[in-house]
Amino acid sequence: MTGKLYGLGLGPGDPELITLKAHRILSAAPVVAYPAPDTGPSFARQIAAAHLSFHQVEVPIVVPMRVERFPAQEIYDEAAETLSRHLDAGLDVAVLCEGDPFFYGSFMYLFERLSGRYETEIVPGVSSMMAAAAALGRPLAARNDVLSIVPGPLDDETLRSRIDAAGAVAIIKVGRHFHRIRALIEAMGLTAHAGYVERVSLPEQRVLPLSAVAEDVAPYFSMILIYKGGEGWNASLAAENARHNGMTP
Template identity: 75%
Template sequence: MTGRLYGLGLGPGDPELLTLKAHRLLTTSPVIAYPQPDNGPSFARQIAAPYLRSDQLEVPIIVPMRVERFPAQDVYDEAAGRLSHHLDAGADVAVLCEGDPFFYGSFMYLFERLAHRYPTEVVPGVSSMMAAAAAYGRPLAARNDVLTILPGPLEDEVLKARIEAAQAVVIIKLGRHFPRIRALIASMGLENCTGYVERVSLEAERLSPLADVSETSAPYFSMLLIYKGAEDWARSSAARTER
């Protein structure tokens, strides 16, 4: 009998946004693994910290923070090898993932290496874009609106075409791409129907119409919510005060 592998979605940052199932598996699994950048603490572990026990074995998966394309195959090959030792010994392993494991989550790279060898369960989590819409107070989409999710690193012409084709858009992974994306949105006349959300559900959360944001850079954990469909949400939320 081998152990079971769990991919636990932890939500956007607020520990209270864990599902009951994720909490149960987090507190009962003897081995807890999580991605950790080589230049700082693990955000996934920070979310789970209130629920961890001292007798649980922690396995950090060190992920180098580099500009070049990731994931690096050797990082996940090595991590899969380490986790397989615990699974082969009969220990359940819970891999923590901020947000949702299958929505740009690093767990998917472990899943493809281990799920065919061990019983595996993926526990979905509250995605940051759902939390952002709730915090901003504006629904993402309704009726027959087309909702499009776009990564910020895409080229301008791709972003523009996808935005033009949709009624509702979420742009994630802003980071260093924020000035370029903001200029594109302004050129399309969409600043007034775009909301800016930063570090949603955390103490440093910030919500503001994009037109009121003066900064020329944005953290990685930020996103833009664009609505240009038939509902009146954009105009009603444009007067939202920054907080």
């Protein structure tokens, strides 16, 4: 019999946001795989570190973190081949995923390669978007609001059209695009409706109205939430923006 493949969502960073189910599988799996940069530690492994044991086989999946494109297909092909050897030996494999495995997660590429050959189970996790809304203290959307999730690397024209079409927007993958995105939001007259969250759920978390962010750059783990609907929390964010800027709301 072959082993079972698990995609474990670990949440946005706070180890206490790991679900009980993910913790149970993580603690029992003989093989644990996780994405890792070519320099520095694996963030997914850091989240799960307290629950790993010395008898587990660890398989880092090294993905270069660079602006230029890299041969991603080759990396996932090689990782799938490595994991398949463990699965063929009858060992369960737990792949650690920051946030949720199927929400912009790299696990989906392993799922594509392996799920047709091995029994596979996905354990959902708390996404950074949900955690950011909780940290900001403002619901994402309500009633008939349309919520759009927009990747920051999109060009300005596409960003503008997506923001225009939605009542609530989560701009993810902000990072090095922060200055350009903030300028676009300002030009659209939406700064007062926007909140900024970086490194959500971690000790160094920052939560601010977008207008109060002094820097022109943002870390990779940052997000901008915009609400344009008619619910009361829109007014409360505008008031918070005003307070940070020394204005009377």
